[in-house]
Amino acid sequence: MPESVVDELTNATLSDFPVHCSYRTTSLYQPMFHSHNGFELYLCLQGNGSFIAGERIHELGAGTFTVVKPKALHLPRPNTNVPFHRYVLAVQRSYLENLYAEDRDCSLAIRQWLPKPDSDSVHSRLNARQLLSLQETLAQLELEITRKQPCYPLIVKSLLLQLFAQLGRYQSESGEGQGGTYEQKRLVENILGYIMEHHHQPLRTENLCGRFHLSRSYLFRIFKQNTGVSINEFLVAYRINKAKDFLQGTELPITEVAATVGFQDISHFCHTFKRFSGMTPSRYRSAHNGCYSTRDF
Template sequence: MSSEAVDAVTNSMLERAPVICSFRTETLRQPGLHSHNGYEVYLCAKGKGRFFAGDRMYPLAEGALFIIPPMRLHLSRPESEPFHRFVLSIEEHYWEKLLQTDAPLADAYRSLPDDDRLLCLTPAPNNAAMLQELLLQLEHELARHEPYAEAAVKGLLLRGLAEIARLRTGGPAPARSVSAADVKVEQILRYFSEHYQEELPMDEVAAKFRLSRSYMYRIFKNQTGFAPNEYVAALRLNKAKAILLRTDWPIIAVAAEVGFRDLSHFCHMFKRFTHTTPSGYRSRFGKT
């Protein structure tokens, strides 16, 4: 299953149920970057690796907690087995209405990063264990379909979001890898994020960072799991998805806005990676 198929499956599930919570122990098989229409809370329960989002790479270790806003490209890359994680997906409008029930909590989450980054925390072991227990209760409640389940789910979500908000004000910052390769790749990622609307010849990008093209490709692939041109394509298509969801712009304007100079090439790439046309994607998932 392609990463874009995962994206479509999650989006479709959130249309049917605004909250999805699961504890996963199976081998991770996400082949590439993906994004969702809703928020995602991701908690690593066992294992280690890397978590990639936007223009940053984060350590993925037991207890690592991430909140990924809608339409943010991300990917987890486990480097050990077994690898266990909790994944909580919340439809965007449900998230907003939930937070409206508590003004201080809404204020705490209003400061979530609005660029291509995300919230990353490393709770103390006792806090991580408490969050895992809440997520297990939430998964169980969602599966039961018993009377007053909606109220119980909202209560558990508010409790979990409140605990995470407390961690934001008092928790330790996550350890960050500082290898020379990490620093260089994050610089390149940031450059792509800032210039994706422009033409990006990879020879020129490599020269800008005083690297050979082959060496840039090698370190980029080693650190992220994908080639620079693959990342740029995913970034542009993800930006296009966000525009399609929230505007009624003509398709040719969307293509130009995200860096495609040729409409037919944009439509070909969009269908290749999403298995639908831009118009079809807008009709299926768009809000306008």
């Protein structure tokens, strides 16, 4: 039996409010096997390694999504040599069960993503478009839970339902043949990793082709086939999400935020940011001021 602890901090947090969501970029708070009373939904945005949940060892990487049932021992084991960014969503068991108890559609949408009685976890991988979309929903959840404005419990409930509806839609998309071969997927994973690592630099198609020894047309085709978006669409969306991190978590001037995430023109950055988020960078910063959580697991 591995050394383990009961995560009393998460248990206490869920006693105060049945849903907790946090975006984490620092090292693990819990370096050993642990368990708690809620479901845990673990979305990896960046990094690699393994995620151990009960009897299963899952791959950990950008887009991996793992659901762990209450009281199951689990431990993420990220590669400490690369940045590790993730969203961790904990939901009280009774709250989630009540959410789908009286609605058949909700029951079908939610229960398919929960571990079966004979398993401790459910694991899947999202493509780049799905990852960015789910990340946005989790960011809204974190904001609502942190700020606790009027009617926030109702909005949290609606966002949870939206999250499971998104997951159900992603599952239906998985049968539409957008994925390529295993070798192609690993290649695209390497390309995604390179783009995320160098997003702040000018990234030209010819540089990607040269680095990965691919023709322009083949690069475009396998990337779109395996992610659902073009290289430029992913790059821009990733830069905007990184900009949101800086706007929320730092006091950098907006011009520096734009340059830091790879935008060379401030007006283009502001226009693009508003197109993605529905508000200007300065308004986004004001709306999200102080919403970062200091807890990390």
